[in-house]
Every structure is written in C-alpha cells, then in structure tokens.
Amino acid sequence: MRWVYRIGGAAVIVIVSVFGYLWYTFQSPYGYEAPTNPPIMDGRLEHHTVFVYGTLRYAPIRWLVMRRAGPKTPSRLRGYARDELDISPAPNQQVDGYTLSVTSDELKRLDRYEHLGERYRRVNVKLASGQSAWVYRRLQ
Template identity: 55%
Template sequence: MPLRYLLTGLLGLPLLAAGYLWWTLLSPFGYSPPEALPPIAEGEHRVFVYGTLRHAPLRWVIYGRAGDPQPAILPGYRREGLDITRDIDASVEGLLLRVEAEELARLDRYERLGIRYERVALLLADGEPAWVYRRLE
C-alpha cells in the first residue's frame, strides 16, 4: 500500500509542475497586467536578462524559442539576488535577447510586470538601450 502512494506522488509531481507552469506562463487566468501599463510598440525589442531568463529551456517555455542571445554587460549596476542595484563601480553580466512585441508581452507576464517587476530602458556597455526588469519596492 505505501508503494502505491509513493508512485502516485512521483507521477503526480510532474503534472503538478506542468499545471503550475501553464497557469503562470500561458493561461489567461494567472496574471492580469495593471491597466496603467503602456502598450508595447510593434517591432524588435532588446532585452537584457541577468537571472533565470539566461536559461534557454526557460525562454523556450515562456515565448516559444530559445533565441540567439548575445553576451552583454550592464555597467553601473550590481546584482543583488533577484534584482539589480545602482553601483557606479560595478557591472552585471547577462544576455541580450532580441524579441518581438508578442514575445516581450510573454516576458512581461513571466516577470509579473507592474506587480513584481518594472521594465526600464537602461544603456548597456555597447552604448545602446535595452529593456531591463527591476524589482518593484
């Protein structure tokens, strides 16, 4: 009898994880953006990522492809856990993603834009701006 419960738990865990990912990343129920957010402009967007979005399998789950990210540096900031903090003597290593408007909307959903994170334009070491997600207070 205990083996049956163990097997049920082991088989149920992947289904539970898949359900959670669907709810948070793909379903229309897991996130409602705040009404005050500006619309996303059509076309390509540059996004600097420094945390979980550096992992190709996660990007594939979130917006349907791993993309072709390039190494990038955000000068004047340091990483503190899930956020970055202004520090003129530091820099943050990450990846530069190039995404379309629909993909950026999916990244906004993943980051819970307006609830957990804000998306701000900052200059990378190459002198060009990119969107960067920063934790809200």
C-alpha cells in the same frame, strides 16, 4: 506489490503538479493581470532588445516563457550591481548578462513572467556597448 502502486500514484501526482504549476505560471490567463499602461512598446518594431541577468539567461526558462529559447548575446550593464533577484544603481560596478531580440508578443510573455506592474517594472537602459535595451527591475 502495493508499494509499486503507491510510488506510481505519487509519481503521477508530482508530474501533474509540476505541469499544472508551469501552465499556471507561464500560460494561464489566471493569476496575473497586465498593467493597463505598460512601458511604451512600438508595435511597428519587429524586435525589441531585452537585457537579462537572472533566470532568463537559461534556455529552458526562455523556451517555457517565450516558446523558443532564441539566441543570446553576452552583454554588460555598467553602473549597476546585481542584488539577488534585482539590480540597483551602483557606480563603478557592472552586471553581466545577455541581450535577447524578442518580438512584441514575446515581450508581452516576458512581462507576464516577470509580473510587470506587480513584482517588476520594465525600464530602458543603455548597455556598455551603447545599445539601448529593456531590463526588468524589482518594484520597491
């Protein structure tokens, strides 16, 4: 009977640890300080377009980060190649991904998720469709 308590206790520790990690990573005010001068965000715009090519392609991650999964549109970024967690300029190559339409608040949540200014920078690119979009690139 003791093994039941041990397994139950271990399960509780794992669940609390996972929820603690998710809260700390996506919602807490600790562990990340937003840059004082983020890339221009026009507060008058209702929506911003973001090109995603990594973990943000998946609805559960978007839901955790933005508090909604939202629709995604297949898209392509020409002149870049994917290199694990980053993209880098590469003539004659392309990166397949999705575009998301996000609010200014959701863009701030994405900045937090990507640790804007610490791990990634947000730059404006022109997609194969001719549409302009934000994309996150690793800091060198």
